[in-house]
Amino acid sequence: MKFLDEYRDADAAKKLAAAITRTVTRPxxxxxxxxxxxxxxxxxxxxxVLPTEIxxxxxxxxxxxxxxxxxxxxxHAVASRPGVIFCSFGDMLRVPGSRGDLLxxxxxxxxVRIVYSPLDAVTxxxxxxxxxxxxxxxxxxTTAPPNAMAVWLAKRRHLKNFSVLVSHVLVPPAxxxxxxxxxxxxxxxxxxxxxxxxxxxxxxxPIAEQFGVPIVITGFEPVDMLxxxxxxxxxxxxxxxxxxxxxxxxxxxxxxxxxRRLIEEVFEICDRKWRGVGLIPRSGYKLRPExxxxxxxxxFEVADIETQESSVCISGDVLRGLKKPHxxxxxxxxxxxQTPLGATMVSSEGACAAYYAYGxxxxxxxxxxxxxxxxxxxxGK
Amino acid sequence: xxxGIPGKVTKTFREHDVLMGKVDFSGVVKxxxxxxxxxxxxxxxxxxxxxxxxxxxxxxxAQIVFDFLKSMNQLDELETPSPRDGPS
Amino acid sequence: MSDQAILEMLGSCPLPKSNYDxxxxxxxxxxxxTAELIKNIFVPGFDNSVLSALEDQATLQLSGxxxxxxxxxxxxxxxxxxxxxxxxxxxxxxxxxxxxTVNDLAVGGATPLFLSAAFILExxxxxxxxxxxxxxxxxxxxxxxxxxxxGDTKVVDRxxxxxxFITTSGIGIVPEGRSLSISSAxxxxxxxxxxxxxxxxxxxxSVREGLEFETVLESDSASLxxxxxxxxxxxxxxxxxxxxxxxxxxSALNELADASNxxxxxxxxxxxxxxxxxxxxxxxxxxxxxxxNEGKLIAVVPAADADRLLAAMRxxxxxxxxxxxxxxxAEHAGMVVMRSLVGGERVVTMLAGEQLPRIC
Numbered sequence: 001m002k003f004l005d006e007y008r009d010a011d012a013a014k015k016l017a018a019a020i021t022r023t024v025t026r027p028x029x030x031x032x033x034x035x036x037x038x039x040x041x042x043x044x045x046x047x048x049v050l051p052t053e054i055x056x057x058x059x060x061x062x063x064x065x066x067x068x069x070x071x072x073x074x075x076h077a078v079a080s081r082p083g084v085i086f087c088s089f090g091d092m093l094r095v096p097g098s099r100g101d102l103l104x105x106x107x108x109x110x111x112v113r114i115v116y117s118p119l120d121a122v123t124x125x126x127x128x129x130x131x132x133x134x135x136x137x138x139x140x141x142t143t144a145p146p147n148a149m150a151v152w153l154a155k156r157r158h159l160k161n162f163s164v165l166v167s168h169v170l171v172p173p174a175x176x177x178x179x180x181x182x183x184x185x186x187x188x189x190x191x192x193x194x195x196x197x198x199x200x201x202x203x204x205x206p207i208a209e210q211f212g213v214p215i216v217i218t219g220f221e222p223v224d225m226l227x228x229x230x231x232x233x234x235x236x237x238x239x240x241x242x243x244x245x246x247x248x249x250x251x252x253x254x255x256x257x258x259x260r261r262l263i264e265e266v267f268e269i270c271d272r273k274w275r276g277v278g279l280i281p282r283s284g285y286k287l288r289p290e291x292x293x294x295x296x297x298x299x300f301e302v303a304d305i306e307t308q309e310s311s312v313c314i315s316g317d318v319l320r321g322l323k324k325p326h327x328x329x330x331x332x333x334x335x336x337x338q339t340p341l342g343a344t345m346v347s348s349e350g351a352c353a354a355y356y357a358y359g360x361x362x363x364x365x366x367x368x369x370x371x372x373x374x375x376x377x378x379x380g381k
Numbered sequence: 382x383x384x385g386i387p388g389k390v391t392k393t394f395r396e397h398d399v400l401m402g403k404v405d406f407s408g409v410v411k412x413x414x415x416x417x418x419x420x421x422x423x424x425x426x427x428x429x430x431x432x433x434x435x436x437x438x439x440x441x442x443a444q445i446v447f448d449f450l451k452s453m454n455q456l457d458e459l460e461t462p463s464p465r466d467g468p469s
Numbered sequence: 470m471s472d473q474a475i476l477e478m479l480g481s482c483p484l485p486k487s488n489y490d491x492x493x494x495x496x497x498x499x500x501x502x503t504a505e506l507i508k509n510i511f512v513p514g515f516d517n518s519v520l521s522a523l524e525d526q527a528t529l530q531l532s533g534x535x536x537x538x539x540x541x542x543x544x545x546x547x548x549x550x551x552x553x554x555x556x557x558x559x560x561x562x563x564x565x566x567x568x569x570t571v572n573d574l575a576v577g578g579a580t581p582l583f584l585s586a587a588f589i590l591e592x593x594x595x596x597x598x599x600x601x602x603x604x605x606x607x608x609x610x611x612x613x614x615x616x617x618x619x620g621d622t623k624v625v626d627r628x629x630x631x632x633x634f635i636t637t638s639g640i641g642i643v644p645e646g647r648s649l650s651i652s653s654a655x656x657x658x659x660x661x662x663x664x665x666x667x668x669x670x671x672x673x674x675s676v677r678e679g680l681e682f683e684t685v686l687e688s689d690s691a692s693l694x695x696x697x698x699x700x701x702x703x704x705x706x707x708x709x710x711x712x713x714x715x716x717x718x719x720s721a722l723n724e725l726a727d728a729s730n731x732x733x734x735x736x737x738x739x740x741x742x743x744x745x746x747x748x749x750x751x752x753x754x755x756x757x758x759x760x761x762n763e764g765k766l767i768a769v770v771p772a773a774d775a776d777r778l779l780a781a782m783r784x785x786x787x788x789x790x791x792x793x794x795x796x797x798x799a800e801h802a803g804m805v806v807m808r809s810l811v812g813g814e815r816v817v818t819m820l821a822g823e824q825l826p827r828i829c
Binding site (some may be wrong): 001002008009010013014042043044045046047049050140156222223226348357358360362 | 495544806812813815816819
């Protein structure tokens with residue numbers, strides 16, 4: 001596949017890993033922000049081909065993982081209403097709320113449907129004028145343009161039966177919160193590639209300056225990530241702290257202006273509670289008042305939600321890069337993808353799920369496995 | 382930061398006055414909203430996320446990664462300047 | 470006996486505790502939840518050595534006549550089909566029902582001979598659909614060289630069954646001296662797949678509501694009876710074969726690694742994949758190793774015979790894209806490990822429950 005395969009090239013990866021090894025002179029801790037990037041690391045064993053001086057910690061870039069428990073419970077309440085067609089991305093269906101997940105609700109008879117695109121939910125609303133169609137609009141800034149487009153289209157087409165339950169989260173406030181938290185060890189970031197295709201990377205410049213951390217906007221394929229690590233390490237070794245753009249084939253400095261304009265028209269910034277992390281001021285989007293007739297939070301009054309989190313789950317620490325999945329006593333034992341205690345296990349982008357899927361809970365991998373020195377990589381048989 | 386896949390635009394049309402297109406992912410064709418990449422031409426590539434094109438893929442920029450890697454062979458890589466634009 | 474007691478009786482179970490008191494969709498996925506159900510309920514419930522071997526088919530020794538000769542060995546298997554939608558590109562529930570059972574017999578080294586079919590039909594099903602399904606089944610039987618010789622039909626009230634469920638059982642003959650088993654893999658053996666993986670599961674998913682693609686992706690549903698016959702003639706030393714249906718190549722190899730107490734090492738760059746299936750997996754966030762196949766098999770063969778077997782497979786129309794995808798090793802017994810495109814390794818764990826498309 002063009003623009004994918006080239007970035008999975010073994011030879012390119014080998015060269016980059018070798019260059020990183022030659023560059024590094026002391027330990028560095030780097031955080032990759034996005035769940036998709038975490039997934040790539042674990043899937044391709046990227047951390048295994050890096051020199052032991054580099055530690056990759058996993059960031060909160062999994063929107064499914066950080067959706068507040070109250071919001072999951074609210075979704076549950078809305079989806080339970082008779083006559084509602086509740087549409088969602090596939091991942092959200094298995095996130096545990098206080099009283100079960102949406103998939104269980106579906107098995108009990110609620111009309112819960114997976115859609116690939118928010119625009120499909122709009123189509124559903126047009127085709128079912130007698131039903132209330134509600135779309136669970138979660139995501140980082142990446143998903144904001146399609147979600148905004150869905151609401152904007154519904155308004156333009158006068159689809160009064162379409163509404164969205166919004167729980168958008170924003171990356172820059174999250175990174176700032178991480179850098180400000182006591183115990184933070186992160187010295188550099190692999191920035192969110194797809195978020196920046198929308199928003200550009202200008203808002204990361206003040207963060208790099210204020211905290212003195214290099215931020216390299218990075219793509220999602222193994223070659224992208226190795227290149228991102230290389231540039232970050234070079235900055236760290238040279239004592240620099242600027243924003244660089246590795247993902248330049250898709251990211252422009254100011255992003256996609258049309259998308260940003262539409263986001264601006266439909267959404268406004270608000271405070272958001274992040275599951276496991278807590279309230280981060282001005283870290284989310286909600287619908288503007290002009291779109292109130294499509295705002296499911298206003299349309300469906302739900303009684304006060306009483307949330308109940310597992311006391312064992314350390315998702316919050318994992319999301320902030322303070323702990324790794326195998327630091328959790330429940331990891332792989334009482335907490336598995338079949339029986340998740342918290343969101344980082346149920347979402348396949350969550351660090352815990354990624355580690356589990358690629359076997360990091362098994363005896364020969366994970367915490368006990370000695371980190372490999374750079375060996376021959378890409379050596380085919 | 383989510384699943385964004387590159388695909389080739391094979392057709393464009395308007396539906397409900399929104400720019401849509403057919404995008405080909407190695408033989409799998411899907412309908413995609415192109416409203417925010419209006420300048421894209423047939424045969425060019427877009428980055429698609431949940432049925433929506435986020436960005437137009439710049440082929441020249443894509444090549445730069447590989448030129449950079451080639452150049453790493455010849456020079457000591459510490460002296461190879463990063464080909465990337467930093468902030469102004 | 471309580472679940473806990475059963476677990477203790479079976480010895481230390483590598484599967485995490487489950488706290489399910491109701492059946493979930495995931496229990497039918499062919500992954501570790503299914504395995505749990507089998508290990509905890511069915512095997513102890515029926516308690517016999519043939520069942521406990523958990524092969525794809527049961528090989529039964531019939532007692533011989535008075536002259537002391539052993540009787541023939543019959544292979545016997547059964548499978549149920551609940552696919553949605555009923556009709557999909559490349560097949561329908563009927564073709565699956567025939568191929569699935571024929572293939573379970575064939576990969577055990579048996580010559581499939583006879584099938585039975587039990588239909589559970591929902592009130593209101595168009596008779597035209599039933600006719601279409603039966604015609605498909607007849608055609609599939611002819612292609613596989615088997616006869617459907619007995620059957621049953623039940624009808625349930627509208628709303629109590631999902632249009633059609635089919636259960637097929639099959640019997641075949643296992644030639645004297647042939648003994649394939651998933652517990653017989655040895656370090657050094659090679660692992661071969663007969664063709665491209667993930668075709669069937671992607672074909673099904675691509676026509677499901679919410680995920681329609683505009684491209685027609687076809688299921689690979691097909692009989693493997695003739696291919697396996699060719700393979701066993703060319704290479705009697707084959708240790709075992711498996712058809713990687715639900716749960717994909719990963720489930721089949723994990724079961725093998727477990728049964729033979731060996732490790733399996735795969736090389737990602739060798740996995741044969743159709744470009745469209747690869748693209749669809751990328752788009753849906755799926756790993757092709759976990760996606761169902763209905764016309765493919767995995768064979769484990771001693772290294773010395775691998776090239777010869779591969780050549781024989783490639784010469785056969787149903788094995789054109791046969792490829793060596795890995796080998797059996799002594800390390801990490803019970804685990805399947807894959808070397809990625811860029812050189813790092815990862816464990817290919819057993820699928821837990823139902824796959825859902827990722828968004829991010």
